[in-house]
Amino acid sequence: MGKMLVVFKREYLERVRSKWFLIATLLGPVFLGVITVLPIALASRTKSSDRLSDVIIIDATGTDLGARVSKALASTTPNAPAPRLKVVIAEQVAREEDRATHQVMNHEAVGYMVLDANTTAGKDMRYAGRNATALIDVDNIERMVRQSLLGQRLEREGIDPNRVASLTNVRLDAKTEKITDKGKEGASGLTSFFFGYGIALVLYMMIAIYGQSIMRGVLEEKTTRVAEVVVSSVKPDTLLAGKILGAGLVAVTQVSAWLLMSFLMYQVRGPLLRVFGAPAMAGAAIKIPSVAPIVGVALVLFFILGFLLYAALFGAVGAMVSNQEDVQQAATPVMLLLIASLVFMQPILLNPSSTLAKTMSWMPFSAPLMMPLRMALIAIPWYEIVGALLSVAIGCWIAIWASARIYRVGLLMYGKKPSFRELARWIRMA
Amino acid sequence: MPEPAVAIANVTKRFDATVAVKDLSLVVPRGAVYGLLGPNGAGKTTTIRMMLDIIAPDSGSISILGRPHLDPGVLDRIGYLPEERGLYKKMQVRRVLRFLAELKGVKPKDADRRINSWLERLSLTTSEKDWGNSKIDELSRGMQQKVQFIGTLVHEPELVILDEPFSGLDPINAQALKDTVVELKRDGKTVIFSTHLMDNAERLCDSVCIIAHGEKVLDGKVDAVKESQGSRNVALALDGGTPDAVRTVLQDRKLVARADDQNRFFEIELATGADPQELLQRLVAGGARVRRFELVTPSLHQIFLERVGASGVEEGISGHG
Numbered sequence: 131m132g133k134m135l136v137v138f139k140r141e142y143l144e145r146v147r148s149k150w151f152l153i154a155t156l157l158g159p160v161f162l163g164v165i166t167v168l169p170i171a172l173a174s175r176t177k178s179s180d181r182l183s184d185v186i187i188i189d190a191t192g193t194d195l196g197a198r199v200s201k202a203l204a205s206t207t208p209n210a211p212a213p214r215l216k217v218v219i220a221e222q223v224a225r226e227e228d229r230a231t232h233q234v235m236n237h238e239a240v241g242y243m244v245l246d247a248n249t250t251a252g253k254d255m256r257y258a259g260r261n262a263t264a265l266i267d268v269d270n271i272e273r274m275v276r277q278s279l280l281g282q283r284l285e286r287e288g289i290d291p292n293r294v295a296s297l298t299n300v301r302l303d304a305k306t307e308k309i310t311d312k313g314k315e316g317a318s319g320l321t322s323f324f325f326g327y328g329i330a331l332v333l334y335m336m337i338a339i340y341g342q343s344i345m346r347g348v349l350e351e352k353t354t355r356v357a358e359v360v361v362s363s364v365k366p367d368t369l370l371a372g373k374i375l376g377a378g379l380v381a382v383t384q385v386s387a388w389l390l391m392s393f394l395m396y397q398v399r400g401p402l403l404r405v406f407g408a409p410a411m412a413g414a415a416i417k418i419p420s421v422a423p424i425v426g427v428a429l430v431l432f433f434i435l436g437f438l439l440y441a442a443l444f445g446a447v448g449a450m451v452s453n454q455e456d457v458q459q460a461a462t463p464v465m466l467l468l469i470a471s472l473v474f475m476q477p478i479l480l481n482p483s484s485t486l487a488k489t490m491s492w493m494p495f496s497a498p499l500m501m502p503l504r505m506a507l508i509a510i511p512w513y514e515i516v517g518a519l520l521s522v523a524i525g526c527w528i529a530i531w532a533s534a535r536i537y538r539v540g541l542l543m544y545g546k547k548p549s550f551r552e553l554a555r556w557i558r559m560a
Numbered sequence: 561m562p563e564p565a566v567a568i569a570n571v572t573k574r575f576d577a578t579v580a581v582k583d584l585s586l587v588v589p590r591g592a593v594y595g596l597l598g599p600n601g602a603g604k605t606t607t608i609r610m611m612l613d614i615i616a617p618d619s620g621s622i623s624i625l626g627r628p629h630l631d632p633g634v635l636d637r638i639g640y641l642p643e644e645r646g647l648y649k650k651m652q653v654r655r656v657l658r659f660l661a662e663l664k665g666v667k668p669k670d671a672d673r674r675i676n677s678w679l680e681r682l683s684l685t686t687s688e689k690d691w692g693n694s695k696i697d698e699l700s701r702g703m704q705q706k707v708q709f710i711g712t713l714v715h716e717p718e719l720v721i722l723d724e725p726f727s728g729l730d731p732i733n734a735q736a737l738k739d740t741v742v743e744l745k746r747d748g749k750t751v752i753f754s755t756h757l758m759d760n761a762e763r764l765c766d767s768v769c770i771i772a773h774g775e776k777v778l779d780g781k782v783d784a785v786k787e788s789q790g791s792r793n794v795a796l797a798l799d800g801g802t803p804d805a806v807r808t809v810l811q812d813r814k815l816v817a818r819a820d821d822q823n824r825f826f827e828i829e830l831a832t833g834a835d836p837q838e839l840l841q842r843l844v845a846g847g848a849r850v851r852r853f854e855l856v857t858p859s860l861h862q863i864f865l866e867r868v869g870a871s872g873v874e875e876g877i878s879g880h881g
Contacts, residue, residue: 136662144651355646359711362612362640363663542614 436498
């Protein structure tokens with residue numbers, strides 16, 4: 131125990147003393163803010179393009195639908211060119227589409243849409259254009275066509291055109307609020323979304339950064355040959371444990387510093403936002419979602435277990451190889467496990483109750499990221515949380531057991547990177 | 561008779577198909593300078609690592625300073641300098657040394673005091689510069705070796721184990737190391753070192769153990785080892801060249817079993833039943849200008865060559881390192 135403390139102390143102090151730690155701790159929140167807020171801010175722009183009406187409408191419906199859509203679109207962006215309507219028969223659509231494509235390519239229009247029998251049947255329409263990937267634009271166009279179609283149908287049923295206009299003019303934005311077992315929360319669904327995303331991202335970053343830093347530390351001890359001196363005084367298992375815990379506490383120190391800085395910034399958010407030109411009111415709109423104590427405890431447990439699991443694996447990888455060239459390659463399987471969680475973050479954010487989400491939050495390798503994410507989004511029954519924690523704990527125990535054995539053998543082994551079969555033998559013989 | 565510093569009994573260690581150490585037993589007396597001799601790959605490092613519980617033997621027992629080497633605290637009484645040396649490059653010298661001392665159970669306050677006195681003693685702290693606050697990678701190789709050496713001795717171990725300590729040392733540092741070994745012995749410590757440099761071993765060691773292919777070839781006090789090989793050796797030094805007639809005499813297998821030609825000096829092993837007087841007469845008759853002709857006990861180098869044989873000798877084995 132005493133020796134582990136010595137290793138732990140060295141690991142912690144040397145890491146905290148480094149200037150990289152200082153820089154990362156100070157700039158972390160800025161960086162985190164940029165990478166989380168910026169893409170979201172860009173994607174969720176509520177203002178649509180100011181050239182929405184600058185399109186070509188190819189109308190093969192044989193009705194006045196094209197004209198209706200054209201009129202509706204023209205009114206959205208009065209300053210942009212009005213839509214150009216081409217009324218054609220079905221056989222001419224292909225030719226008109228070719229022509230329209232060229233016009234869009236020559237910057238004569240932003241895009242074109244095709245309305246045909248499918249559209250009047252209420253099934254689909256087609257849109258192609260430079261803004262086809264801008265969700266908000268496509269959303270607006272869809273709404274216009276839907277409204278126009280609805281209006282057309284209503285008029286056909288003999289309803290006064292003036293009344294149709296007022297009847298179909300429904301915008302309806304959803305203002306969302308999250309409800310948990312404890313009732314409504316102050317924060318909106320969107321805030322929980324960011325919160326869950328943020329927590330999972332921070333966990334991922336801490337595991338990736340500090341896990342790999344443990345791996346490099348182990349490798350450094352091998353390449354500088356200091357490992358042999360150290361293991362003549364302390365058991366390899368104790369050394370590995372001290373290193374992992376030391377690096378883990380550094381991660382905790384860093385996150386705590388970030389939280390503290392965020393809290394301080396939150397306290398002075400009004401003046402701070404004014405500096406960036408935002409109205410003072412905006413400050414009041416920022417709400418921190420409340421976290422139930424039990425959720426907080428679970429988050430910490432997931433973080434600790436997840437960190438231990440990956441840190442042990444990364445430590446073993448560091449002991450497996452003998453030089454810098456091999457280490458990235460050897461770390462790939464471990465990184466893939468970690469990145470898999472990140473890749474699935476998006477679909478799980480969108481549907482946190484799906485089977486995929488449930489499965490991922492039960493697997494030891496992904497649970498430490500996925501369960502906190504889901505917990506921030508929706509209410510999870512307690513037995514699922516406990517089950518996931520158990521699963522991670524078991525995975526963690528196996529990872530530590532195998533890693534300690536690989537570490538024990540690998541630490542004094544130099545030369546070629548071992549194959550999986552050799553690794554299995556190391557585990558057996560340790 | 562105090563407990564021996566190290567007692568190894570019937571230790572065997574296999575790595576997969578190869579046997580690194582085979583049924584090895586040896587006893588290192590307290591207060592001795594003990595040489596573990598053998599060609600590269602003989603199992604010296606494996607034996608040392610087993611003493612330090614860096615690797616576990618497959619069978620056999622090891623006791624250190626009278627206690628099983630796995631007893632808690634036993635390893636803290638050993639100072640170890642591995643063959644491949646190295647320290648944390650980005651760490652300050654004092655912090656590295658404090659870490660190593662604390663790993664051996666030295667209290668931080670004692671550690672600092674000892675480290676400072678060592679740094680001064682090895683002139684790493686002078687009136688102009690205190691290298692103790694520099695990072696390891698800012699030090700020259702020689703200075704790094706000094707720091708490593710302090711790390712081996714800072715906890716005042718009763719048993720010091722040095723694996724190939726002379727490799728990579730320049731003559732000045734090698735001399736400093738020899739002085740330190742003598743000093744440690746004077747302070748009553750036990751020193752074990754492995755080497756394939758027989759000259760160093762012959763001059764420094766009280767006792768030796770020669771191993772080859774993981775097996776003990778012979779061991780004991782240096783004098784006894786040499787005596788047991790008999791005084792069948794002649795040290796011969798000639799002035800001027802070596803006439804062909806003299807060479808013919810030295811190649812006479814009835815007279816000379818082996819002649820180690822070292823240019824101006826020969827170490828000659830007499831054939832069984834050969835008379836040294838006859839050798840001298842024939843040499844003089846052959847025109848040799850004899851400067852020295854002495855019956856001697858064989859050098860460790862000779863014994864080593866003889867007992868380990870050419871098969872066990874690899875490149876890098878020499879008595880003149």
